[in-house]
Amino acid sequence: MVNWAEVRARLERSGQALDEAVAHDPQRLEAVFRERAARLAKPHAFATGAPAGTWMFIFRLGMERYAIALHDLTEVISNPKCTPVPGSSPRLAGVINLKGEIRPVWDLARLLQLGGKQREQSGCVLLVRKKGREVGLWVDAAEQIRLLRPGQWQQPGERSPYLQGVTSDAVMILDTEVLLEKEFCR
Numbered sequence: 125m126v127n128w129a130e131v132r133a134r135l136e137r138s139g140q141a142l143d144e145a146v147a148h149d150p151q152r153l154e155a156v157f158r159e160r161a162a163r164l165a166k167p168h169a170f171a172t173g174a175p176a177g178t179w180m181f182i183f184r185l186g187m188e189r190y191a192i193a194l195h196d197l198t199e200v201i202s203n204p205k206c207t208p209v210p211g212s213s214p215r216l217a218g219v220i221n222l223k224g225e226i227r228p229v230w231d232l233a234r235l236l237q238l239g240g241k242q243r244e245q246s247g248c249v250l251l252v253r254k255k256g257r258e259v260g261l262w263v264d265a266a267e268q269i270r271l272l273r274p275g276q277w278q279q280p281g282e283r284s285p286y287l288q289g290v291t292s293d294a295v296m297i298l299d300t301e302v303l304l305e306k307e308f309c310r
Contacts, residue, residue: 177273182295183250184265185233189295191272192250196300198258199251200266204229206249217262220249227251229260235303236286254304272297 179194199222206218206229217231229249249260277289277297288297 182267201249232261
């Protein structure tokens with residue numbers, strides 16, 4: 125059962141507290157501003173105690189998971205309209221029109237020699253930029269963004285020129301600089 129007298133008393137106390145809070149009291153305002161200035165002057169925890177690491181964009185190619193440094197990624201395009209280029213390399217998935225500019229889209233699974241299955245018009249394109257060049261990489265699915273700290277991955281056992289390392293949960297970290305240099309700057 126509701127005690128309406130108690131509810132009314134609470135509402136009355138809340139109303140009084142609100143009236144006091146919004147009342148123009150120069151001394152109270154100065155105290156509030158000083159407190160706020162003191163809080164803002166303190167260094168933030170994320171600025172001083174943040175551990176070093178690299179933000180990575182994790183995606184899938186088939187059943188395997190890969191990552192690229194987030195700072196290399198300019199855009200992710202879901203279900204892109206990719207136009208095939210007749211007579212081109214089978215590794216070139218096609219081209220896309222991005223804000224009036226044509227960008228090549230490479231089939232990352234074929235570049236990494238993961239199999240020759242034909243890409244369907246599902247998945248996404250990761251636009252990667254290095255040294256002023258921007259290319260698309262066709263992948264099966266975007267997964268997550270994750271901070272990887274030094275020591276959270278190890279050198280790959282099988283030395284691939286494109287891999288920087290592998291995490292304990294089998295995410296393979298790609299070296300986009302080597303990938304772009306070897307594949308697209310020939």
